[in-house]
Amino acid sequence: MSLKRQELIAGLTMTGPWVLGLLTLTLYPFAASLWWSFCEYDLLGQPRWVGGSNYARLARDISTGGQFWQALGNTAYYAVASVLLSVLVGVSLATLLSQTIRGRTLMRTLCFLPAVVPTVAAAVLWMWLLDPQAGLVNKALTTLELPAQNWFRGTSAAAWPTSWPTDAGGRVFGSKDGLVLMSVWGIGNLLVIYLAAIGDVPRALYEAAEIDGASPWRKFLHVTLPMLTPVIFFNVVMGLIQSVQAFTDVYLVSDGQGDPAGATMTVSLYLFLTAFKDLDMGYASAMAWLLFVIVAMATWWLFRTSRKWVHQ
Amino acid sequence: MKSNAMNDNHETSSNIAGKVLVVLATALFAIPLVWMVLTSLKTPEQIANAPYSWWPSPLRWENYREAVSAMPFLRYLVNTLVLCLGSVAGTLFSCTLAAYAFARLRFPGRNLLFAVLIATMLLPWQVTMAPRFLLIRELGLYDSLGALIAPTFLGNAFYIFLLRQFFLTIPQDMIEAARMDGASELGILWRIALPLARPALATVALLQFVAAWNNYGGPLLYLNDPQHFPLAYGLERFVSSHSTQTHLLMAAAVLFTLPIVAAFFLAQRLFLRGIATTGLKG
Structure with a gap:
């Protein structure tokens, strides 16, 4: 048997398990959910073709500001806030952690550590930290004479945007902001990437800036930041894709039903409940496909605009 | 300066x-x-x-002590370990084979398959969730840890990508020489590539172990009988039934977090390599 033939057979055999997984666990479900999105299907009987009525239902929901529309709004709020904050905190914290300072390794480890805390434990912990009555965060706020916020387990006033920007008690933040805080706390993996990128910036660029008398702030603005734009772009794209898919933390802090008053009902959660509580697979599949198209378009738009601001 | x-x-x-x-x-x-x-x-x-x-x-x-005795802790722990070890075995088996083929073999369709592999990383789980659930139920795996372990034997795009990057660094000369000596591809993988790739294998094993330890969505979807619950899921059941006993909740959360933090301190380099190669997946 020739080497070439041997290589072909080996290649097909060795990728075999993954190809089987691709066909059964990815491509078949991908096609099936597209088919189901045009059907009525409750898991018990057979899928029954209903044409575009699931999509029409989504359009109606969106035009009347129904549950799906609110879930879209919640998801967009969570995604935009957590991605923006992750860039802001990621870049600035990594810059701070790049200084020569005693105990740097320890500080880097401490900032990274929350990233390895299991989501279930993190959710339990943050529900306690952000408890409106007894939580540490609100205690700290009131000690500083700032208004306590509603956070998790709050009343329906936490249902942004009904009470936005502030209600009578000076409450600005609600449950969604609690979720954003949680996600920013677990930013460790990004920090590692930013730290590596900052370490890769050529020293000569800083030295040239110093000769020109640049202040540390100007060095950051004109040297560090432009050199970080490829990583920031990566952060934004992956952050968007991941925050739209966030499920476990949302499910846990919302008691599995978007509490309080639907404030944490994201598309992920609404879709999950529609599929497995209401057994409305057709409608859930239509939602999934709409979400997929929205995310794909957002990603495409990010790539298109990236030429303008990402350093090559 | x-x-x-x-x-x-x-x-x-x-x-x-x-x-x-x-x-x-x-x-x-x-x-x-x-x-x-x-x-x-x-x-x-x-x-x-x-x-x-x-x-x-x-x-x-x-x-x-109270937190542990308030739930079937030992049962949950055993289930978690079965889940973690089973899925690490599955991942190492399927991902090593595919990664080696993508890195070191030339066969028609390889580049196309690899592009598909990358594309699947960007597919949101919501799109495949429902039919996948039905398929696994049809296979009779519903309400068993098998529902969570079996898929790992069919590969994972992130880990395949990570291992492929590592296999690419092995000098082609060593592989060609072994081929000329008549070694089979499996033999080359086993005797040359795997021993060299030990750090990368350890990284993948560790990441998958942690992922299985933390997995909450899987048990939520596929498990029903508390007999089969792993810690992540059992813990949450405990939380909802003891929601006012903060001291016990925190003790349980510490117990659940500690092994992962310990693993991080023992194997920092492996964690960091995982982040460096696959970005946010960690």
Whole structure:
């Protein structure tokens, strides 16, 4: 048997398990959910073709500001806030952690550590930290004479945007902001990437800036930041894709039903409940496909605009 | 590096500001974890009563014993370990084979398959969730850990990508030489590639172990009988039934987090390599 033939057979055999997984666990479900999105299907009987009525239902929901529309709004709020904050905190914290300072390794480890805390434990912990009555965060706020916020387990006033920007008690933040805080706390993996990128910036660029008398702030603005734009772009794209898919933390802090008053009902959660509580697979599949198209378009738009601001 | 005296002064003042800021930021990241541990050692009275105090007094270690005995902890732990070890075995088996083929073999369709592999990483789980659930139920795996373990034997795009990057660094000469000596591809993988790839394999094993340890969505979807619950899921059941007993909740959360934090300290390099190769997946 020739080497070439041997290589072909080996290649097909060795990728075999993954190809089987691709066909059964990815491509078949991908096609099936597209088919189901045009059907009525409750898991018990057979899928029954209903044409575009699931999509029409989504359009109606969106035009009347129904549950799906609110879930879209919640998801967009969570995604935009957590991605923006992750860039802001990621870049600035990594810059701070790049200084020569005693105990740097320890500080880097401490900032990274929350990233390895299991989501279930993190959710339990943050529900306690952000408890409106007894939580540490609100205690700290009131000690500083700032208004306590509603956070998790709050009343329906936490249902942004009904009470936005502030209600009578000076409450600005609600449950969604609690979720954003949680996600920013677990930013460790990004920090590692930013730290590596900052370490890769050529020293000569800083030295040239110093000769020109640049202040540390100007060095950051004109040297560090432009050199970080490829990583920031990566952060934004992956952050968007991941925050739209966030499920476990949302499910846990919302008691599995978007509490309080639907404030944490994201598309992920609404879709999950529609599929497995209401057994409305057709409608859930239509939602999934709409979400997929929205995310794909957002990603495409990010790539298109990236030429303008990402350093090559 | 510092060129003149003026520059030095200038730098000193902003250096101090930077140092103060970094210490403050680190404290903000660390306080939640410290608070979790401190709360786990307090009495319920100390938690409930004013004034708010930091240090647990008296230290109440019984919280841990109570948290453990309030749920079938041992059963959950055994299930978790079965889930973790089973899925690590599945991942190493399927991902090593595919990664080696993508990195070191030339066969028609390889590049197309690899492009598909990358594309699947971007596909949201929502799109495949429902039919995948039905398929696994049809296979009779519903309500067993098999529902969570079996798919790992069919590969994972992130890990295949990570291992492929590593296999690419093995000198082609070594592989060609073995081929000329008549070694089979499996033989080359087993005797040459795998021993060299040990650090990458350890990284993948560790990441998958942690992922299985943390997995909550899987059990939520596929498990029904508490007999089969792993810790992540069982813990949440415990949380909803003891939601007012903060001291026990924190003790349980600490117990659940500790092994992962310990693993991180024992194998920092492996964690960091995983992040460096596959980005946010960690």
